[in-house]
Amino acid sequence: MSMRDKVTHAFEASFDRLPLILVRAPGRVNLIGEHTDYNDGFVLPLAIDRAAWIALQPRTDHRVLVHALDFGESDDFDLDDLTQKPGSWANYVRGVAWALQQHGYATNGWEGVMAGDVPVGAGLSSSAALELAVARAFGAVAGWPWDAPRMAVVGQYAENKWVGMNCGIMDQMISAVGVAGHAMLIDCRSLATTPVPLPPGIAVVVLDTATRRGLVDSAYNERRAQCEAAARHLGVAALRDVGVAQLAAAQPDLDAVTYRRARHVVTENERVLLACDAMRAADAVTLGRLLDASHASLRDQFQVSGRELDAIVEIAAAHPGCLGARMTGAGFGGCALALVRAESIQGFVESTVAAYTTRTGLTPRVHVCAATNGAEIVAR
Numbered sequence: 001m002s003m004r005d006k007v008t009h010a011f012e013a014s015f016d017r018l019p020l021i022l023v024r025a026p027g028r029v030n031l032i033g034e035h036t037d038y039n040d041g042f043v044l045p046l047a048i049d050r051a052a053w054i055a056l057q058p059r060t061d062h063r064v065l066v067h068a069l070d071f072g073e074s075d076d077f078d079l080d081d082l083t084q085k086p087g088s089w090a091n092y093v094r095g096v097a098w099a100l101q102q103h104g105y106a107t108n109g110w111e112g113v114m115a116g117d118v119p120v121g122a123g124l125s126s127s128a129a130l131e132l133a134v135a136r137a138f139g140a141v142a143g144w145p146w147d148a149p150r151m152a153v154v155g156q157y158a159e160n161k162w163v164g165m166n167c168g169i170m171d172q173m174i175s176a177v178g179v180a181g182h183a184m185l186i187d188c189r190s191l192a193t194t195p196v197p198l199p200p201g202i203a204v205v206v207l208d209t210a211t212r213r214g215l216v217d218s219a220y221n222e223r224r225a226q227c228e229a230a231a232r233h234l235g236v237a238a239l240r241d242v243g244v245a246q247l248a249a250a251q252p253d254l255d256a257v258t259y260r261r262a263r264h265v266v267t268e269n270e271r272v273l274l275a276c277d278a279m280r281a282a283d284a285v286t287l288g289r290l291l292d293a294s295h296a297s298l299r300d301q302f303q304v305s306g307r308e309l310d311a312i313v314e315i316a317a318a319h320p321g322c323l324g325a326r327m328t329g330a331g332f333g334g335c336a337l338a339l340v341r342a343e344s345i346q347g348f349v350e351s352t353v354a355a356y357t358t359r360t361g362l363t364p365r366v367h368v369c370a371a372t373n374g375a376e377i378v379a380r
C-alpha cells in the first residue's frame with residue numbers, strides 16, 4: 001500500500017470520513033557538501049522518495065490530536081500551553097508548533113494521522129521530514145502563504161531550540177525546497193537554491209551500513225566548535241570565506257587538528273561547485289571522482305567516518321558499475337551513497353550486500369533513490 005493510501009485509510013477508520021488535507025515532506029540524501037552547512041558553505045542534497053505523511057482536518061479549538069501509525073502512539077496538546085515531550089516523535093510536532101509561534105505564524109488546531117517511510121536514525125533526515133510535514137499541516141490549516149526557505153529556518157529552529165540538536169540548515173532546506181529529478185545546490189549563507197539535474201543513466205544508491213552510533217551529537221558539536229575556532233583564527237565570519245591558498249598560508253599558525261578540519265571544509269566547498277559543473281555537463285565520471293575525494297577528506301581530515309562506512313564505500317567503489325561512493329550525513333554510522341550506472345544496479349546491489357555482509361557480519365539495507373519535490377500539499 002502506498003503511504004498516501006496508508007494515512008488516508010487510517011484517517012477514514014478514525015474519523016469516518018476522508019481527510020480534508022494531505023501533506024508530505026521528504027527525507028534527503030546529500031550528494032556532496034558534508035559538514036559545510038554550519039560553515040555557511042555549499043551543499044548539494046536531493047529530496048528522496050521516502051517521506052513523512054500527514055492526513056488531517058482542521059479543528060475549531062487550539063488542540064492538536066495526532067496519531068503516529070509507525071509508533072502506535074497518539075499525542076494531544078494545547079497550542080496555548082506547549083510543553084516538552086523529550087525523546088518522543090511528538091516532541092518534533094510540538095517543537096514546530098512552538099517555532100512557528102516564535103516566528104509570528106498563527107497556529108490553529110487540527111487532528112489527523114501520520115506515517116513515514118524514511119528510516120529513523122539512518123542519517124536520511126526523518127526528523128526534518130517530520131518537521132516540514134508538520135509545518136505544511138499548520139500552514140494548510142491556518143492558510144498563511146508557504147515560504148519554503150523560511151519554513152526550513154522554522155524547522156531548524158525547532159530542532160535547535162526545542163529538541164536541542166544543534167544541526168545546520170541543510171536537512172530542513174532540502175526537505176522544503178526539493179525539485180524532482182534534481183539535486184539542489186544550496187548556499188547555506190544566503191539560502192539561495194539552484195536545482196542541478198542528475199546525470200542521465202545514473203542511479204543514486206543509498207547503502208545503509210546497519211550501524212547506529214551514539215556519541216554522534218558530541219562529536220558533531222566538537223567538529224562545529226573546531227570549525228568556528230578555525231574561522232576565528234583566520235579572522236573570517238565562517239570557513240566559507242576561506243580559499244585553499246589562504247588556508248595553506250595560515251597552516252603554520254594553526255594546530256594540526258584545526259587545520260585538518262578546516263582543510264576538509266574549504267576543499268569540500270570547492271568540490272560542491274565542481275560537482276555542479278560536472279552535473280550540468282552530464283559528466284558522471286567527474287562527479288563520481290569528486291564523491292570519492294569527499295569520502296577521503298571526511299575520513300582522513302574531518303575524521304567522521306567509521307569502520308563500517310569505510311568498508312561499504314570501499315566495497316561499492318570497487319564495483320565496475322560504480323562511479324563514486326562516500327559516506328553521507330553526519331557520519332560515524334548510518335548511510336553511504338554510491339553513483340551507479342543504471343544498467344549495473346542489480347549486480348552492484350547484490351555484490352555489495354554480499355561482500356559487506358561477509359566482511360562485517362551485518363546486513364545492509366539498500367535504497368535506490370529517486371529525487372522528489374519538497375514538502376507539499378498532495379491532492380487526494
Ligand code: GLA
Nearest residue numbers: 034035167168169170329330
Ligand atoms: C547532519 C546535520 C546537517 C549537516 C550534516 C553534515 O545531517 O543535521 O545539518 O551538518 O549532518 O553535513
